[in-house]
Amino acid sequence: MITVNYHKTCPNGQDLKLVINEQAVEVNESADTTALQYLRSNGLTGTKEGCASGDCGACTVMVGELNGGKVQFKTVNSCIVPIGQLAGMHIVTAEGLADQSGLHPAQDEMVACHGSQCGFCTPGFVMSLAAMVENGDPAKIETVQQGISGNLCRCTGYRPIVQAGMNALGRDYESRLQDPAFFKDTKSPSQGNVQQPLNESALREAMVQYPKASLIAGGTDLMLEVTQRYQHFERLIDVSRVMELRSITETQDTYCIGASVTYTELERFFAQRSQSLVSLLHRLGSRQIRNCGTIGGNLANGSPIADMPPVLICWGATVELCTSSGQTRGVSINEFYRGYRQTVLQADEYIAGIRIPKRSLDSFARFYKSSKRIEDDISSVMGAFLFQGDGSEITAARIAFGGMAATPVSLPGIEDILVGKTINKRLLSEVGEAIGEMMSPMTDVRASAEYRAAMARSMLERALNEFSGVSKPLVMELKLHA
Ligand SMILES: Cc1cc2nc3c(=O)[nH]c(=O)nc-3n(C[C@H](O)[C@H](O)[C@H](O)COP(=O)(O)OP(=O)(O)OC[C@H]3O[C@@H](n4cnc5c(N)ncnc54)[C@H](O)[C@@H]3O)c2cc1C
Ligand code: FES
Ligand code: FES
Known part of the structure; x- marks a missing residue:
């Protein structure tokens, strides 16, 4: 283990306490200093900067949190x-x-x-593999x-x-990093430049x-x-x-997903409830x-290419908003967007949660994402x-x-054509033409308007074919050679 003398640079803020590589640290930085900037400027240069955009x-670093007496890494x-x-948490770097x-x-x-050639990506890969080992993930x-x-790796493949990951996950291993004692001095989160309220x-x-x-999640x-x-x-x-924002609650007919619930948590919650959503989440960003x-x-x-709004439109969700004085209102997801990157959120309002009617999950659903890469890529079209x-x-x-307009859009015109009809070639061709007429998608760096229109049509056709049983969902898998 490398011992580092961490320095403090911001005289105005308050110290926050965390642990870095098993060493308790007091940090005093401006609100938007990134963990990477802090680590590298304190000599932990094993953590690399490539894109500075995620x-x-x-x-990649591993962050340990104490949860119910157990340490969990992400x-x-x-x-x-x-x-x-990261106040109160344990950052583990390659060092x-x-x-x-x-x-x-x-x-x-x-x-x-032989998982490394030039080595630039290697510390990041090692941290991703190490987190799985620490959490005892299965060797799959x-x-x-x-x-x-x-x-991303540009040379090794x-x-x-x-x-290496499969072998590491298959090994017997006793971790020293899971000791809850590391957290003994770090219980209260910072009240410095990054305010960390624990309740609403x-x-x-x-x-x-x-x-x-600004709010940050x-x-x-x-x-x-x-x-x-x-x-x-x-x-x-x-x-x-x-x-309250981190929790998922359930009434007889509604799921209420707190606004601060992460995608990883959604994957777990919906694992047995909506395979379609889980498949989409596997394509959303990266781990x-x-x-x-x-x-x-x-x-x-407010992004028009965000992946969750089309799902929530289909499920008939309501966005729960709350002001700083505690006044609440529910807005249908269809009415949440006002224009390009504009929503109905007022300056002193926050999103508390999203209500989803349970019965929506009983219907046949498909969520398709078209992007240039399978993983870690923003949608060109999301249907x-x-x-x-x-x-x-x-x-x-x-x-x-x-991804088809300035805001996420619903298509009641197509829905009206479909209802009461039998799925056959004529219907597919009718709705295919109608979708082209109803939408005038944008051209940008991700895709041309023509590509987007063709993609929307083929996604609709694919969903209808899978609904009627003509075709099966696509499953992609990678096999390792023995
Ligand atoms: C590499 C990379 C890949 C990505 N891939 C995808 C992808 O595949 N699909 C996709 O849809 N998105 C993707 N994104 C975008 C981003 O990850 C998502 O939009 C994510 O859901 C944003 O949530 P956050 O908690 O990080 O928001 P933050 O960055 O913390 O906040 C975003 C905005 O929302 C505001 N905000 C946050 N919480 C609240 C609240 N409770 N009430 C009011 N305002 C709030 C903030 O003030 C800020 O203006 C990607 C981003 C990166 C960097
Ligand atoms: S430098 Fe952070 S993801 Fe590329
Ligand atoms: S080893 Fe060179 S980028 Fe991965």
């Missing part, structure tokens, strides 16, 4: 996480994995499997693939790295006290303003620890992004389809698209 995984892109958000007894299994197997190819989905009333107080501060959109547009945030209010990015951030960001009926005749339909 895309390449070179900056990977994050340190280039887009403010160091202040902190090995100990006197030798390399961590993730490092050892990367060596044995899909697990390893998901775990490294946010790490992924097969030896996946093999503290959140509202912080919003009243600092009306100009996972930071996977917001922090790009810092690293790509050089914007500066004096103060941030972190909603990711607000208990690092899903560990931080939240459903509330996805909506509040969401929900049908009821007996498989040939449709009795109810909901269709929504992302």
